[in-house]
Amino acid sequence: MSRLYLVDDDQDVLDSLNWMLEGMGYKPETFLSADSFLAKVDLKQAGVAILDIQMPGIDGLELLRRIHQQESPLSVIMLTGHGTISMAVQAIQEGAMDFLEKPADGDKLLSLLKKASETTEDAFKRQQLKLSIIQRLALLTPREQEVMTYVLAGKLNKIIAAELNVAQRTVELHRQKVMQKMQVNNVAELAYLMAITKP
Known part of the structure; x- marks a missing residue:
């Protein structure tokens, strides 16, 4: 109550x-x-x-x-x-x-x-979840945040690698880190979390 x-x-x-x-x-x-x-x-x-x-x-x-x-x-x-x-x-x-x-x-x-x-x-x-998401986002490095933006835009690893001028394997590792730190299993879950942080 x-x-x-x-x-x-x-x-x-x-x-x-x-x-x-x-x-x-x-x-x-x-x-x-x-x-x-x-x-x-x-x-x-x-x-x-x-x-x-x-x-x-x-x-x-x-x-x-x-x-x-x-x-x-x-x-x-x-x-x-x-x-x-x-x-x-x-x-x-x-x-x-x-x-x-x-x-x-x-x-x-x-x-x-x-x-x-x-x-x-x-x-x-909902507020507690939002706070938790903001805390998780703070753990991402600037490069991981960049990769996450591309991932959320629906871009493939090889496209992200070309646009960031890095090896595809590097993108895959960053992508893994993003998923771990954000505590999600797939892009749909990541997109859902990001939607909650919007006002």
Whole structure:
């Protein structure tokens, strides 16, 4: 189960939401301001955040923006006592999963939390994989990177050798090294990894 965070400047709302979620088997961490949330929560980890839109200081939408600027895998659900269509649209455009009006409907919240947990875990795994690929790429020598570019372009070893003005055997050795360091068995796997590193 992913970590769950509640951010609302109204203690009564926090208490009632906390009580409802504990009844569903969750153990949420509660925060009375966006600042206290940002100070304590590691945005690089998987988790689900339920944010109140209207708060003094940093409001929910600004907090949502900051979470996404950090490329955080967190799934965000927005909560408001005075929902407007434009607010809901803005929240979704900024990357929120959904928008709930207070008091939150328990059944809807539960199904949303299940979906949000899956989404954040997927996003976290993808980020960890991306990080691992970047670390593997850093192990390649400049020549190996060059050979990899040709390989990904679908060029044969003898063509690469001619274009780089080296022996075909040298290209074969570089190619082997690329596959070993990138931990792949074939060009299709290599192409898949490289696609993940793109923004």
